[in-house]
Amino acid sequence: MTSDQFFEPAAADERTDEVKAFFNQWHVYRTIMDHDYTGEVNAHKALRDLLIHDFPDGFSIIDLGCGDAGYMAQMLAGTSVSYYEGVDLSDVALDLARKNMEVVGCQCVFSNYDFVRNLQERESPVDVIWIGLSLHHLSSVQKEMFLAYCRSALTARGLLIIYEPMLEEGETREEFLGRCEAEIDAHWTALAPDEREAICEHVISADFPESVMTLREMGLRNGFARVESVWRNPTSLFQMIVFHASPVNPPGE
Numbered sequence: 001m002t003s004d005q006f007f008e009p010a011a012a013d014e015r016t017d018e019v020k021a022f023f024n025q026w027h028v029y030r031t032i033m034d035h036d037y038t039g040e041v042n043a044h045k046a047l048r049d050l051l052i053h054d055f056p057d058g059f060s061i062i063d064l065g066c067g068d069a070g071y072m073a074q075m076l077a078g079t080s081v082s083y084y085e086g087v088d089l090s091d092v093a094l095d096l097a098r099k100n101m102e103v104v105g106c107q108c109v110f111s112n113y114d115f116v117r118n119l120q121e122r123e124s125p126v127d128v129i130w131i132g133l134s135l136h137h138l139s140s141v142q143k144e145m146f147l148a149y150c151r152s153a154l155t156a157r158g159l160l161i162i163y164e165p166m167l168e169e170g171e172t173r174e175e176f177l178g179r180c181e182a183e184i185d186a187h188w189t190a191l192a193p194d195e196r197e198a199i200c201e202h203v204i205s206a207d208f209p210e211s212v213m214t215l216r217e218m219g220l221r222n223g224f225a226r227v228e229s230v231w232r233n234p235t236s237l238f239q240m241i242v243f244h245a246s247p248v249n250p251p252g253e
């Protein structure tokens with residue numbers, strides 16, 4: 001059975017094009033997640049350790065480009081989280097996220113909105129902003145604005161935490177794309193050749209990663225006190241970077 005047949009809609013009046021297009025891509029995305037090609041399992045473990053350590057007494061979090069929030073829900077269950085907000089442009093993703101987040105038991109809000117505008121228009125500050133595998137589609141200028149909006153949206157002890165594909169220091173975008181393509185061809189073997197090719201085409205047209213040093217400079221320019229890389233996946237394509245609003249470490253560190 002192909003993914004097209006599996007997701008054939010039951011009713012003629014469903015949003016068939018949207019649902020099918022989303023799930024045809026989502027099937028590929030889920031295969032990548034299920035085989036952990038992007039290192040999300042250990043990234044979320046590192047995120048969980050960090051949040052438990054830094055926020056023993058409760059925290060609020062917004063999840064930008066939340067997708068189905070599958071790993072996020074597992075990561076947050078049993079932490080001191082009091083408020084979760086998932087932001088995504090896809091209603092289908094948000095419906096899955098709503099269901100996945102039920103295990104967490106905190107107050108949850110889901111918003112179908114552009115994540116940059118969500119930040120720009122926020123009225124209440126949050127403790128944690130998380131963005132996973134979504135920031136690298138923005139241009140350098142847009143990333144700079146994104147960081148400024150994030151800083152304004154955070155509490156005094158707040159953290160922006162990103163998990164994204166990252167350039168090595170001195171690496172060009174073309175060199176990164178070559179590294180990415182070699183990695184996908186060699187290791188993402190649960191995907192069909194045409195699916196691997198489609199991902200490579202997507203990466204070539206839509207991925208604009210930065211180096212840690214560039215992001216650190218952008219972060220410091222836009223009001224963050226400290227920026228550090230806290231985790232990278234074994235192939236070093238992806239890294240987790242923490243932008244601290246406060247210059248001091250939390251008590252006990």
Ligand SMILES: C[S@@+](CC[C@H](N)C(=O)[O-])C[C@H]1O[C@@H](n2cnc3c(N)ncnc32)[C@H](O)[C@@H]1O
Pocket residue numbers: 064065066067068069087088089090093113114115116131132133134
């Ligand atoms: C690669 S998925 C990542 C999902 C999830 N963060 C994760 O790590 O598993 C990117 C998600 O970001 C959403 N997205 C992309 N651009 C967006 C935007 N400008 N505003 C809100 N959501 C966006 C997409 O709909 C998609 O669900």
